[in-house]
Amino acid sequence: MEVLSPYKEATDVILEAGGEPLKLCYQCGLCTGICPWNLVRSFVVRRIMHEAQLGATDFGSEDVWTCVTCGACVQRCPRGVEIIDVMRAIRRAVASLGIGVVPDALRISAKNIAGVGNPLGEAPEKRDDWAKDLKVKIFASGTEILYFPCCVPSYDPDVKTVARSTATIFNKLGIDYGLIGTEAKCCGESIRKAGYEDTFQSLAQNNINLFTSKGVKTVVVSSPHCYHTFKNEYPELGGKFEVIHITQYLASLIEQGKLKLSKKINKKVIYSDPCYLGRHNGVYDEPRRVLQSIPGLELIEFPDAREDALCCGGGGGRIWMDTPKGERFSDIRVEQALEKGADTIAVACPYCFLNYRDSVLTLGKSEVIEVKDISEIVAEAMTEE
């Protein structure tokens, strides 16, 4: 290995792309120690920070795309370094400036998002097809709530049960809600983390203009990723709405006595805190309150829960990328769930849904454990009118 010389130009590129936080890093290594990747392979987060400090970043490395943005490192970093922002800045340098090469799977998803407004590459006109037979109206000025299901429940044949369950619950309760329509585009949270800043800006502007022009005041979302970007990133771009995650909304309906759950669900349900609901946004209690309100349901906790919850592996754009067997966090989670005696994994995020479903399948455990979104369980437990 040849002797290293600091290359400030590379550092400057990363700093300008949003990597300023890297200056604070004092190389303690806590990030590496806590990063879930080190349960399955070696991923030295600290070294990436230091390489960036000296301009020695290998922009062509796989590791540029490894981070799942779960936030475990940011949460504990003693210097308060926004490590995810640094990862995003390095990716932005590759994706926008073409310094390196973007992995194929990600490139295709990015193309789809930029082209047709969703990562699956499906037709925009079909965005609301999941609701065809369900009597769901389109949001108009004066409608109380906008329901924004996320691209995955909208288009994925399995995950659309999340959107359908939610609509069913709303319909039964007579909630005044509507869908924004087929002009909606992906919220952009994950593609931004993957470094496609311009794509994100364009998606956000599209959605903000759409919502604002229709007079949207309150948005209920199924995905913690949509939650995160609508709540934390859209306001500075002009999009100021009240943002509620479906589990928070259900919890408040239960508290107000409007949502009655009387059908017994005799299951041992283990709840997996989604990174973007829990660590990133501090929502831990409401999903649990909802599950605990269901008669017959025994709520179990993972050994590492709440702030310490293990990521499913879907954030940061990695939901669109392939993770080799043996390196999948969701496999570990399924094993943990089985060890705890659970027969159901309750999720509150479409990415978790996809990853756990795949893990259960590939581990051959479909007979012993199933994956259900909280909205599905609630829909099942609802009192018949």
Next chain:
Amino acid sequence: MEEIKIGVYVCHCGVNIAATVDVEEVARYAGTLSGVVLSRDYVFMCSDPGQGLIRKDIKEYDLNRVIVASCSPRLHELTFRRVCESAGLNRYLFEMVNIREQCSWTNEDKEANTEKAKALVDAAVRRVHYQEALEVKEAPYNTDTLIVGGGIAGIQAALEIANSEHKAYLVEREPSIGGHMIQLDKTFPTLDCSQCILTPKMSEVGSHPYIELLAYSEVEEVSGYVGNFKVRIRKKARHVDENKCTGCGVCMQKCPYTTDSEFEVGLAKRKAAYIPFPQAVPNVATVDPDICIYIKSEGKKCGACIKFCEAGAITAETLLHQTDEIIEVEVGSIILATGFSLMDPKLIPQYGYGEYENVITGLEFERIVSPTGPTGGKIQLKDGHEPESVAIVHCVGSRDKNYHEYCSRICCMYALKQAHYIKEELPNTDVYQLYIDMRSFGDGYEEFYERLCEEGVNFVRGKVAKVTDQAISDEEKEKLIVVAEDTLLGRMIRIPVDMVILCNAVEPQADAGGVASRFTVNQKATGFFLERHPKLDPVATPTEGVFVAGCCQSPKDIPDTVAQASAAAARILAMISKGRIILEAAVSVIDEEKCSGCKICLSLCPFSAISYDEEKGVCQINEALCKGCGVCAGACPSAAITARQFTNEEIVAQVEGVLV
């Protein structure tokens, strides 16, 4: 009226002012103003030649007003006041204009800054026409001193003062003095036995003719001002007659009731009737009313100590009827030496403190290793076995924005010391230091670090991510596993050990806020007490007469603590030697004829300097307590209060100077 003759001096302050203010122009302009007899610019006004200029001019030109346009008055107002005084001009006929912090340092626009400086000088020139000479008063300085806190800092300060044959009160809230230092086994880097070097000092304090030791006591209220403080101290009831108690310890032996020992950091129990440790000073027993069944049952149950106390120091009378004593003392100076506390590691659940019994703190380990401690000095796990391996984790809650951003300063060194304890007693036990940096900054410290390397301690650079008992291999079974990245290797490391010692953060005492307000000192953002200047005045506080020493000001080791204690004592001895305090004369005064007795001023005064005279029906200002803030003068509806040096005429004149 006397003809006003003003001398104006505009300072360059090297380039600090001259770089962004045209000082020659300001001086020239000042020379054109009414009343100004001479106007100069000079490179460093605060220097000897600069001061000499003023002195010479006052005499030669018969100046009766002096204006210096330079830095902040907080820096040199006193300097120049003294210069004027030495040349025979009353110090209150001097005015300082800040054209540095408030002008030259604010931006780079020389033209704008120069105009501003001219306006400020104009304001001062108009103002000084209305200034009056004020009489400087003095008050006597009480030669007694109060020292709060009986750890090594308080003990050192008390001895310094007492050895000069002046009286010191040493107030300590625990039953014995000694603080944290008496809990240690050895001290780095010399490995002196802590108790051996401290107990002679404690003993000296206990028997010193000039020290009044008030142990098991707390200060409740402080009033007054530098040189003349009144302090109210609560001497808590020990429920033992101190004068009769011989410290024989029989009560402790016979007492059937126990609770966690504070001295042993919860690792052992003590009795309801107890002496905290064998070398306690004062060596008298205390009965804990929260645990003593006799007291709680109002005399119906137990009473074993009464039966067995041969000296008759514990009786039904002392147990049931002895009350706290209130003692009022008058002192001239106060030293706060209240020490530190340690962060609860349960706040970082990933380290397993409270979950795994063999995860302990540094102080707990110090007690384990101490010959007088809970294991008689034997290094052992909770089940009595010897550890085969120990990990010492640095920076637990320190250097961490999530807890305390600062470095606790002492841990790197005591971590090395504790590694040495282990290697000395159990040479075959592996010791791992998990660190981010090795801070061995002091005299002999780096050599001590080298010594520990020679002793075969393993150093792994990496902040510990977690401590777990979840084994993933055979070697890890039944062990505690310390998980971190070895940053020097760039690899994850899992170290199986039997015992984990956490270097938890040094924190201010839990009641530091209450103590701070009681003594009118401030806290820094970290919670430690604020010194007057971090570099040049680390033991004084902005409150005159109140000093700080030791860890209550910031984390530090014993040498630095002792140095600060001696420094604070020296400052006080200097005041005592001078014997008098000069009172600031630019304070407020009430014209009793105009005062209507509405007491608005009294309710507003932040220094409690105003009192109401019932007989006269008017308010009066204590000139010694008054800081001249002017709040009362501003609020008085009868315009009965004059804020000396800040009269309406003076202020209006300044405003005119700036605006015109």
